[in-house]
Amino acid sequence: MTKKQLGHSFIFLGIFLILALFGIDLLGAGKFQGIGPAQKLALTGAGAIILVGLSLLPRGDRPA
Amino acid sequence: MKKSLQAASGKWHAAIPRLLIGLALLAFVGYFIVYLIYAANLFQFPFDYDQGEGFELMDTALFSLGEWPYRNNDVYPFYSSNYPPLFHVITVPLVWLFGPKYWTGRLVSFLGTLVTAAAIAYAVKKDTKRRRGAERRGEKKGRGRWWLSALTGLGFLASNYVYHVGPLFRQHMFMVMFETLAVVLLAQVVAREEASGRDNNKGLLVVMFLLLLAGYTKQLAYATVAAVFIFLFLRQPKRAVMWAVPFAAVTGLIFLWINAATDGMWLLNTVTANINPFIPGQAIGLFRQWFTLHTVIIIAAALFAVYQLYFERLSVYTIWFVAAVLNSVTAGKWGAGESYFATAIAASLILTGLAFNRLLDWSQNRGANWQFAMLTIIPLLWLVQADKLFHMPTHTPALAAIANALGQPTEVWIAPQTSCSAPRPPERIPYVDSAGVSLLGRPPSRADTKAGIAITELVAQGETAAFSEDAGFNFYLGRDIVTNPTQLLNLYNNNAVDLTKMLTMLDEQAFDTVVLRAQFYPPEVLNMIGQRYETTNLVQMNGFVYCVMTPRGSKSIIEPPGG
Numbered sequence: 001m002t003k004k005q006l007g008h009s010f011i012f013l014g015i016f017l018i019l020a021l022f023g024i025d026l027l028g029a030g031k032f033q034g035i036g037p038a039q040k041l042a043l044t045g046a047g048a049i050i051l052v053g054l055s056l057l058p059r060g061d062r063p064a
Numbered sequence: 065m066k067k068s069l070q071a072a073s074g075k076w077h078a079a080i081p082r083l084l085i086g087l088a089l090l091a092f093v094g095y096f097i098v099y100l101i102y103a104a105n106l107f108q109f110p111f112d113y114d115q116g117e118g119f120e121l122m123d124t125a126l127f128s129l130g131e132w133p134y135r136n137n138d139v140y141p142f143y144s145s146n147y148p149p150l151f152h153v154i155t156v157p158l159v160w161l162f163g164p165k166y167w168t169g170r171l172v173s174f175l176g177t178l179v180t181a182a183a184i185a186y187a188v189k190k191d192t193k194r195r196r197g198a199e200r201r202g203e204k205k206g207r208g209r210w211w212l213s214a215l216t217g218l219g220f221l222a223s224n225y226v227y228h229v230g231p232l233f234r235q236h237m238f239m240v241m242f243e244t245l246a247v248v249l250l251a252q253v254v255a256r257e258e259a260s261g262r263d264n265n266k267g268l269l270v271v272m273f274l275l276l277l278a279g280y281t282k283q284l285a286y287a288t289v290a291a292v293f294i295f296l297f298l299r300q301p302k303r304a305v306m307w308a309v310p311f312a313a314v315t316g317l318i319f320l321w322i323n324a325a326t327d328g329m330w331l332l333n334t335v336t337a338n339i340n341p342f343i344p345g346q347a348i349g350l351f352r353q354w355f356t357l358h359t360v361i362i363i364a365a366a367l368f369a370v371y372q373l374y375f376e377r378l379s380v381y382t383i384w385f386v387a388a389v390l391n392s393v394t395a396g397k398w399g400a401g402e403s404y405f406a407t408a409i410a411a412s413l414i415l416t417g418l419a420f421n422r423l424l425d426w427s428q429n430r431g432a433n434w435q436f437a438m439l440t441i442i443p444l445l446w447l448v449q450a451d452k453l454f455h456m457p458t459h460t461p462a463l464a465a466i467a468n469a470l471g472q473p474t475e476v477w478i479a480p481q482t483s484c485s486a487p488r489p490p491e492r493i494p495y496v497d498s499a500g501v502s503l504l505g506r507p508p509s510r511a512d513t514k515a516g517i518a519i520t521e522l523v524a525q526g527e528t529a530a531f532s533e534d535a536g537f538n539f540y541l542g543r544d545i546v547t548n549p550t551q552l553l554n555l556y557n558n559n560a561v562d563l564t565k566m567l568t569m570l571d572e573q574a575f576d577t578v579v580l581r582a583q584f585y586p587p588e589v590l591n592m593i594g595q596r597y598e599t600t601n602l603v604q605m606n607g608f609v610y611c612v613m614t615p616r617g618s619k620s621i622i623e624p625p626g627g
Contacts, residue, residue: 001297001298001299001301003374006298038344052373055374056373056374059374063377064298064377064378
């Protein structure tokens with residue numbers, strides 16, 4: 001696997017996490033109205049994962 | 065004049081790093097001696113020191129009789145285990161030889177921590193040799209920086225968390241041992257494969273076996289299993305899948321076999337009973353404490369992980385470190401604690417050793433001044449880390465004098481833990497720990513042993529086994545081990561236990577004594593105990609006030625031992 005592919009994997013993982021976090025609300029599992037404190041924390045983490053993924057893209061075809 | 069100045073400067077360049085390396089080694093050897101003192105004291109203590117030790121001894125005793133500890137909690141003696149079997153099975157021969165003694169499992173766990181420390185040191189030493197070997201191909205092999213390997217290995221034993229839990233009859237550190245061995249071996253196998261261009265399937269098979277052992281020592285090893293397969297996937301995706309399928313199949317088959325052999329009690333007691341509430345405050349507090357205590361090795365490991373992410377290939381150690389840190393969030397579960405960080409500590413120490421190796425190699429190519437700077441800064445960082453980890457029993461004049469000389473306090477004042485009795489004023493405790501007020505870490509004293517014997521004498525005045533939160537008193541008297549309170553509470557919280565028979569027995573005062581320490585039983589059980597039993601004696605042991613209770617209305621008020 002290359003750094004670029006690793007970057008894409010991180011981006012997909014981050015997007016998946018964000019979708020899953022909002023999916024929890026759709027299923028009615030959250031006990032807070034809107035975005036709860038745990039969700040905020042997890043969203044920040046997911047955002048960070050996406051940023052790390054984006055920053056890996058320029059590393060190109062170097063092995064991961 | 066200039067030459068003599070240069071000669072003097074050269075001497076200092078050699079002497080200062082040596083002095084600092086010597087001091088760092090002295091500090092960590094000192095921690096190792098402290099660890100030995102604590103372990104030796106614990107081996108001699110014949111009762112529970114940490115909640116749950118006695119139940120792990122019970123699991124071992126059951127295995128020694130060829131019985132499973134995964135049982136129906138609804139019927140007498142209302143006992144079951146919530147842990148996988150391997151640690152207890154390995155301890156069985158000692159129980160066969162010496163009987164169900166607490167020191168057996170404590171010794172096995174303690175030896176496990178020594179193996180882990182050796183594996184950490186080995187990983188760093190191999191990296192030094194490999195790098196030097198690559199740089200000086202054709203020359204004689206590099207000797208390795210033995211002092212750096214020694215510091216990383218000793219650093220593991222110096223961690224407050226490893227110190228607290230290492231010599232206890234708990235399976236956690238044995239799991240960490242298997243995890244560390246698996247990851248270190250994988251790193252060697254892959255390095256050899258890449259150097260020779262040939263697959264080493266036998267080596268990988270041993271790695272898988274060690275992972276299996278880790279998982280069947282404690283469930284928490286799943287994070288290391290994930291780290292290993294992520295690493296394999298990054299290097300050789302097809303091969304990773306080819307190994308993951310049989311690994312999952314073997315793990316699953318063993319799971320199904322144990323579940324079938326125990327009529328489903330394995331699934332109930334090791335999975336359902338481990339679904340505990342998550343306490344965010346507990347997780348955040350433990351993360352803060354972990355970072356405060358292990359700052360140097362965490363920052364060094366994290367920086368090296370970032371460096372690898374962008375500038376070279378990710379090593380298995382980096383992936384393991386990230387997985388272990390993420391998994392440490394589970395320390396916030398009710399019943400979990402600081403020991404959940406032990407895997408992250410092992411991984412961070414290896415990464416720190418590798419990072420410092422790189423810096424020392426880099427400085428060698430930059431000239432004497434850079435080399436001097438690195439050889440000064442690195443041992444200084446180890447000394448800073450040693451200071452942050454400070455913990456020391458001060459129960460002897462020599463240890464108290466050392467703590468005093470290091471500018472540390474020689475005692476702390478802590479109130480005994482009371483749950484079933486009135487609060488008590490703080491008492492002097494001859495143990496100092498930068499982790500803060502801790503019930504673990506202080507070596508048990510002769511007074512603690514006397515207190516334990518006093519409780520057994522109170523239990524012995526009755527004819528039945530005690531309904532006790534600690535197993536030690538019944539073990540001492542050779543009576544049944546009745547209940548595993550935290551297991552019952554976990555099952556109760558998951559609506560997976562029927563307390564009818566237990567409540568009936570308590571209602572009928574079928575037990576001559578009840579011994580409480582932290583009131584971990586389900587509320588209905590505590591309520592029934594409160595209705596049918598009354599406290600007759602309070603005995604303090606290991607910083608806890610135990611309540612010894614007898615049936616209400618009975619005229620046999622227990623006389624204190626010797627009274």
